[in-house]
Amino acid sequence: MSATYASPYLGRFTGRTAVITGGASGLGRAVAARIVAEGGRVALWDLDADGLKEAAAxxxxxxxxxxxxxxxxxVAAAAKASNAxxxxxxxxxxSAGITGATVPVHEFPLDNWRxxxxxxxNGVFYCCREIVPFMLAGGYGRIVNVASVAGKEGNPNASAYSASKAGVIGLTKSLGKELATxxxxxxxxxxxxFESPILEQLPRSQVDYMRGKIPMGRLGEVDESAAMVCFMASQECSFTTASTFDTSGGRTTY
Structure with a gap:
């Protein structure tokens, strides 16, 4: 998603501000472009300092x-700085995340698992923990934690990734209920x-396996997930919380 993205929802994020992790590339960058194009202001967080500068520009x-x-x-320091x-x-x-090793559980490297x-x-937990107080102070907030269908179904040879994303789903359900009123x-x-730089961390065989599980027969496009995220991050999403939104081409229907 480029900075020239023409939004059909012009002004949807006017007056709104967003912190986006993993903002240097992929989904985070695409979401940032949409929010800015729709009137909002964003702070981008990422480990890739060079990519971050390019994306920000x-x-x-x-x-x-x-x-x-x-x-x-x-994270605590970045939250304070971004709020200021x-x-x-x-x-x-x-949306910051990594895939981890592609090996069976009994061969999984301990350092990589951690x-x-x-x-x-843990990164999602830290971000929520440090940013929620600022939202509560303002009486308004929208949190979108990027999980995965792997967190619902579990992908073979991707146990750490699957377990971490299942944890994100559970964390978000708890958080949404705590903040519901x-x-x-x-x-x-x-x-x-979906097509993203994160696929470079995986062997082609794993990507092919995941494509084969999608009834639509193709990988997603980053803009398709970015569009869903922006709905979730907007005022329009007003009566759904502690839930999951699916962009899986029919792979999961619950």
Whole structure:
């Protein structure tokens, strides 16, 4: 999604601010472009400092933070800095993640397991923990935690990724119920595999396996998931919380 994206919802995010993790590429970058094009301001967080600068320039980000979301202290500092830069935080899109090793459980490297859980699950928890107070102070919030169909079904040879995404779903359901009467809505996205730089972390055989599970017979496009995220992040999403939104080409229907 480029900065020249022509939104059919012009002004939908006017006056709104968003923190987007994993904002240097893929889904995070596409969501940022849409929110800015629709009138909002964004802070991009990512571990890739060079990619972050490029993405910020392209989408017109108001603030950037180069950090590892698995570092709780860094997340807390970034949340304070982003709130100060933006004036408030209305939206959190937690899309930073890694795939991890592609091996059976009994061969899974321990360090890699811990790294996947630290980024994909603990990182989402840290972001929610540190940003929710700013939303509560403003009486408004939309949280979109990016999970995966792997968190519902489990992908073979991807146990850490599947477990981490299942954890994101459970975390979001708890969070959404806690905040249901406080003006803050929290939901998770459960996409099937879509075209994204994260696929470079996987062997072709794993990508082919995941494509074969999709009834539509193709991978998703990043813009398809970005469109869903932007609905979830908008005021239009007003009576659904603690839930999951599916963009899986028919792979999951629950």
């Amino acid at each position: 392209q989408v017109g980000a108001s603030h950037v933070e180069a950090l590892d979301v698995s570092d709780q202290a860094a 830069a933006l004036g408030k935080i209305d939206i959190l899109v937690a 790294r996947v859980i630290d980024i994909n699950l 406080l003006g803050v809505i929290a939901n998770s996205l459960t996409p099937a595999t």
